[in-house]
Amino acid sequence: MKHLMSGNEAAARGAYEAGLKVGAAYPGTPSTEIFEELPKYKGELYCEWAPNEKVAAEVAYGASIAGVRSLTAMKHVGVNVAADPIFTAAYNGVGGGFVIVSGDDPSMHSSQNEQDNRYYARAAKLACVEPSDSQECKDFMKYAYDISEKFDVPVLFRMTTRVCHSKSLVEFGEREEHQPPEYKRNAAKFVSTPANAYRNHAKLEANLRLLEEYANTCPLNRVEMNGTKIGVVTASIAYQYAKEAFPEDTSFLKLGLTNPMPMELVKDFASKVDKLYVIEELEPFMEEQIKAAGIECVGKDLIGNMYELNPELVKSRVFGEQTEFRNVPVQAVPRPPALCPGCPHRGLFYVLSKKKDYVICGDIGCYTLGASAPLSAMDSCVCMGGGFSVAQGMSKAFEMMGDTKHKIFGVLGDSTFFHSGMTGAAEIIYNNGSVIPVVLDNSITGMTGQQDNPGSGETLMGDPAPVLRIEDILRAYGYENIFIVDPRDLAAVQKAVDDALASEAPAAIITRRPCLLLKKVKQEIGLCKVDTDKCRSCRSCLKVGCPAVFFKDGKATIDATLCIGCTVCAQVCPFDAIERV
Amino acid sequence: MSEVKSILLVGVGGQGTILVSKLLTAGLIKAGYDVKMSEVHGMAQRGGSVSTQVRFGEKVYSPIIGRGQADIMVAFEKMEAVRYAEFLKPGATAVINDYEIVPMSVATGAMDYPQGTIEAMKQEFNVISLNAGQIAQELGNPRCMNVVLFGAMVRALGMDHIDWEEVLRENLKPSILDINLKAFNAYK
Numbered sequence: 183m184k185h186l187m188s189g190n191e192a193a194a195r196g197a198y199e200a201g202l203k204v205g206a207a208y209p210g211t212p213s214t215e216i217f218e219e220l221p222k223y224k225g226e227l228y229c230e231w232a233p234n235e236k237v238a239a240e241v242a243y244g245a246s247i248a249g250v251r252s253l254t255a256m257k258h259v260g261v262n263v264a265a266d267p268i269f270t271a272a273y274n275g276v277g278g279g280f281v282i283v284s285g286d287d288p289s290m291h292s293s294q295n296e297q298d299n300r301y302y303a304r305a306a307k308l309a310c311v312e313p314s315d316s317q318e319c320k321d322f323m324k325y326a327y328d329i330s331e332k333f334d335v336p337v338l339f340r341m342t343t344r345v346c347h348s349k350s351l352v353e354f355g356e357r358e359e360h361q362p363p364e365y366k367r368n369a370a371k372f373v374s375t376p377a378n379a380y381r382n383h384a385k386l387e388a389n390l391r392l393l394e395e396y397a398n399t400c401p402l403n404r405v406e407m408n409g410t411k412i413g414v415v416t417a418s419i420a421y422q423y424a425k426e427a428f429p430e431d432t433s434f435l436k437l438g439l440t441n442p443m444p445m446e447l448v449k450d451f452a453s454k455v456d457k458l459y460v461i462e463e464l465e466p467f468m469e470e471q472i473k474a475a476g477i478e479c480v481g482k483d484l485i486g487n488m489y490e491l492n493p494e495l496v497k498s499r500v501f502g503e504q505t506e507f508r509n510v511p512v513q514a515v516p517r518p519p520a521l522c523p524g525c526p527h528r529g530l531f532y533v534l535s536k537k538k539d540y541v542i543c544g545d546i547g548c549y550t551l552g553a554s555a556p557l558s559a560m561d562s563c564v565c566m567g568g569g570f571s572v573a574q575g576m577s578k579a580f581e582m583m584g585d586t587k588h589k590i591f592g593v594l595g596d597s598t599f600f601h602s603g604m605t606g607a608a609e610i611i612y613n614n615g616s617v618i619p620v621v622l623d624n625s626i627t628g629m630t631g632q633q634d635n636p637g638s639g640e641t642l643m644g645d646p647a648p649v650l651r652i653e654d655i656l657r658a659y660g661y662e663n664i665f666i667v668d669p670r671d672l673a674a675v676q677k678a679v680d681d682a683l684a685s686e687a688p689a690a691i692i693t694r695r696p697c698l699l700l701k702k703v704k705q706e707i708g709l710c711k712v713d714t715d716k717c718r719s720c721r722s723c724l725k726v727g728c729p730a731v732f733f734k735d736g737k738a739t740i741d742a743t744l745c746i747g748c749t750v751c752a753q754v755c756p757f758d759a760i761e762r763v
Numbered sequence: 764m765s766e767v768k769s770i771l772l773v774g775v776g777g778q779g780t781i782l783v784s785k786l787l788t789a790g791l792i793k794a795g796y797d798v799k800m801s802e803v804h805g806m807a808q809r810g811g812s813v814s815t816q817v818r819f820g821e822k823v824y825s826p827i828i829g830r831g832q833a834d835i836m837v838a839f840e841k842m843e844a845v846r847y848a849e850f851l852k853p854g855a856t857a858v859i860n861d862y863e864i865v866p867m868s869v870a871t872g873a874m875d876y877p878q879g880t881i882e883a884m885k886q887e888f889n890v891i892s893l894n895a896g897q898i899a900q901e902l903g904n905p906r907c908m909n910v911v912l913f914g915a916m917v918r919a920l921g922m923d924h925i926d927w928e929e930v931l932r933e934n935l936k937p938s939i940l941d942i943n944l945k946a947f948n949a950y951k
Contacts, residue, residue, distance in 0.1 A: 186788055186798060291803055315799075315826075348801035348826030349788070425824040494829020507831030507849045512883040514846035515874045517775065517866040519811035556871045724871045729810050732870035741865075743905070 184351040189341055192316035192352050193283060194219035196323025197253050198227065201360040203278070204245035205229035206238040208601065209630040210257030211292035212346035213285030217255055218633070221643050226357065229253075231633055231642045234566070234601040235260035239267045239282060243336075246271075246280035247372050249362030251327050255283035258299045259565065263602070268336065269306045270374050273382040275334035275389070277372075278362055279327035282308070283339045285346050288463050288490035292343075292629075294546065294565070296489070298464040299340055303441035307386055308338045309393055310441035311402065312418040316350045322438055324355075325402055329439070333393045335386070338441070342463065344419045344490065394442035402438030405451055409433055413455030415448060415468060415479070420491060424461040427496035443471045452477045459500065463491050521551045523730040524746035526695035527622050528557075529669035530593070532726050532750065533676050535559040539587050541576060543617075545569035545594035545603070548628045548697075552593070557727045560593075567602025569594035573617040574610050581616075589683055593620045597627035597635040599652055611660040611688055618682045619661075619690045621652050622669070624697040632700060640702075652692055662687035669693035672753045698746060708747025708762050712738045716759035723751040723760060767820035769828045770920070773847045774839030775864045776813050779909035783837070784815045786913060790922070790930040791819045799826040812843055837916045839909065840864050841880045841892075848884065856889045858916045860908070862896045891919055898949050907939075907946035914947040 187195070194216045197205070207217040208231065220229045232238035235256040242254035256264060261284050268282060284302070287293040303310035311326045313319040319341065326337040370378055397403060409431030416424045417437040424434070435451040437444070452458045452472075460469040460481035469481035484499045485491065494505045521528050531552035534540050544550055544563040553560035562572050573592030580588050592610075594603045599621050610617050627633040634640045636650040653664045663685045665678035675693065682689040696703040717737045724731060730744035731751050738759065740751070752760035770787065772780045784800055791798045796819040803813055816827050830849045836857045838844030844859045851857060859881055868874040881892045895911040902911075910931075917927055928944060935943055 184792075186792060186800070344801060344826060347803065348799055350799045350823075350826065351792070351797065419826075422824040422826065492827050492829040493825045494832055505829065505831035506853055508851070508853050508887040510845055510848045510883040510887055512845050512877045512880050514842045514877065514880075515866060515868050517810075517812040517842075517846075517868075519776065520867050522810065555867070555873070721872065727867060727871075729867060729870070732865045733872060 184353050186349050187316045187352045188215060188347055188349050189313065189316050189319040189345040190215035190347070191219050192319035193313075193323055193339070193341065195352070195354065196320035197281070198223045199320070199355050199357050200279070200324045200327040201251050201358045202227050202253050203250035204242065205253035205255075206232045206241035207253075207255040208232055208235045208238050208260060209627055209633040210235075210260050210285065211630055212287055212343040213255045213257050213260075213283055213341070214630045214633065215346075216283060217642060224643055229642055231635060233636055235264040236266060239264035239271075242282075243267055243271050243280055245278065247277045249365055250278040251360055252278060253281050253283070256285065257293065258284055258286040258297055259293065259295065261299050261302055263566070265302070265306070268302070268308070270379075271336050272307045273379055273386055274372050274374055275382070275385070276330055276336060278360070279330035280336045281323065281326045281330060281339050282336055283341060286340060286342045286464070288342055294563070296464060298467060299338065300440060300467040301465070303338045303340070306338075307390060308336050308441065309333065309439065310338045310340055312340050312438060312440050313345060314418050314421045314436075314438075315345070316348075316352045318438065319345065320352055320354075322402060325400075325438075329393070329396075333389045333396070335389055335393065340418070342419055342490075390442055394444065397439045397442055397444035398446045400439055403444050403447055404436050405447075406434040406436065407454070410454060411456050412459065413451055413457070414459045414461055415451070415472065416461040417468065418463065420461045420463050420496075423491050423493045423496045426493035427500065437468070440468060443468060445471070445475050448472055449475065449477060452479070461485060461496060464488075518554060519551060520554060520727065520729050521548065522698060523728050523744045524698045524748040526624050526669045526693065526697070527552060528726055528728065528748075528750055529672055529675050530620065530622060530693050531557045531559040532754070533672060533679055534591065535725075537589075539589060541573070541588045541590045543569050543573035543576060543590065543592045545598050547595040547598055549593060549595055549622050554727065556725050566598055567594065567606060569598070570603055570606025570617065570619050571609055573619075574606065574613065574615045577615055577617050590617045591620055592617050593622065595628070596621060596623040596625065596637045596652060597633075600636045600650065604655065607656060607661075607690070608659055618679075619656070621690070621692045623652055623692050623694045624700070625703070626697050626700050628697045628699070632697070656690045660688055661690040663689040664692060665689065666692045666694055668695055670695060670748050670750060672750065709742055709745050710740050710747050710749060710752055710760050711763045712740055713759050713761065716757050718757050718759070720756065722754050722756060726750050726754055767818055767823050768920075769833045770817040770916075771828070771833040771836045771847060771850055772815040772817070772839070773836065773843040774813055775843065776810050778839045779906070780813060780815050780839060783909050783913045784817055786927075786930055786934055787817055787917075789934050790917075790925045790927055791817070793930065794925045796820060797823045799823045801826040812846060814847060835916065835920050837912055839912060842877060844884055845877065845880050848887070851888055853887065854889065856891065856919050857884055858912060858919055859884060859890055859892045860896065860912055861892050861894045862908075891915060893950050895950070899946060902942060902945050902949060904942050907943050910943045910946040911949050915950040918951065
């Protein structure tokens, strides 16, 4: 029987079948669901959410050193965070097979950039495996573990949004148990002193040469000969697009193991066709290497190196054949994502949006949406955990410029605080900063769909966990005045902001209310209504940026199917025209 | 290439397109087709514009389509029909819910909700428009609006060889089955 599965679900199934014992990850779109799937196999494997990707990679690598097959998964920018242990793990090599999933996001559906992480495989000297549908996600995962152990290298299992989140049919296999030998210390391999690293580097290079030989013959790389006129070298989801865009007599070299590149195989394939194309999403990772090997080919000049592809784009860019389509004479207005109705983050951003001299350094999470109009309450958002430290840099710059007018806030969430915001909070204290750190604590990792974190009281496997209290951590750092408020109470938020700014001693703010989508917390759902006789059409309520509040026939209106009765709009109405009913 | 059919579901995050694509793919798999489906997660789901693509046939390669490739569209919200119109084959069918969700730019008065969306779609496509929200309301549960649209779509696509009522029975909890069977058959 075949199962309709996303690539993420299939990759998890593949890891399970490959005998995975220990995994650790940090959630990030498009990779999150891999680890959400794994607790299904509780009893046969163990997995956890780590505070960030670096920690996750270290935990998984530790399990590999101990001898078991291990897994870590993260979005593409997470690999930037985890790069340190990953680069050295390549030199050391593995104990049990070690697989690192990178979820790349061409077109930035849910990301701040579209970096092509295959370059990490080259830079860190990892094997790179790229599946192109769900069945391959499952099957290639098993190969990835075999490759990792046979060639003593970590494997970068590179997926993209459309591989992660598209669903296709998958046939299951049985789980293979791998009983590792009894643990024995191997310091020369796993203690990366300069002397050991010196030797390990040579070992790694030798292993990569063997791996390249294997790549030329391995079942992950296959030739589909259909004719000699056109040949296409392709990998990942681009294979699916090329199969539809090119004529039926096109031959394909479909690569599943793309680092090291199987150059003998490419040469042989190229010699059998008149014209060679390289079809890959994002950067010319394969094309540049193929060209460097002296093989003539066409790729990025036609295809481009930005945004995701699809069959129609490949066809029009390669052959200039435009698929017929129609536009209609009416234009849709933009519909960007927004903070949910009743979102606890709204109160803080509304208060901060009122003062033009507030500088707000944001972070990655739902609260990035505080940057959207009409709240428009954000000056910067760079990366996970950067909110506090970027704010510190800005405040020091203002100090040097003699600017005392601007007040600087660093704003991030609870999960982000544990991820890498804590170091920024230490930075501000250590270097006598004037930033007010604000933690928007909604008790969960929200944007990626409700994953637990060190502050939420539960583990990925569903076991109870101690709750790390953000205020205790901040207090231990030296924040003497910590203002904890319910962000739904605008007057309280305003007072906390004013008090924090007035505080002589280091001060911080925590806004605390669980995410509304959090199923384990029962929240009282109500409804706000507009008294149209009292409404003077001043539009103050629209400034809170709630999707449930809009104007109809010149008066404020609240969509009863969306409103949950948080009363933030009612609190800003100068005429008391909105009431919770 | 053997014929592959492409279905495009568009709407606003939270409107229940996921359930429809689940029912749709379950029926297609039962009928023995190769099926691929693609949806978006994460940031875009927070009240933003969303699209789901379902493709089926003897052998399907790409899970997504480009412009001019969809055989049918189901728009859960009428402005979204216009946004994704270019993905439809010229003259293809569009099942459009005559239902309006106001985006933030319109709510704040910065922009106007476009008028004449359904009429504009009619100029280029075979449009079936229905007020699925009202139909669902009359049935007694506004939440089954998505299944009203689902029923309209499978009839428009001519997929009567699949026993969709059985698919509903196999995929829905007994407590919500009856109302959804009614919703499925509400628009003919």
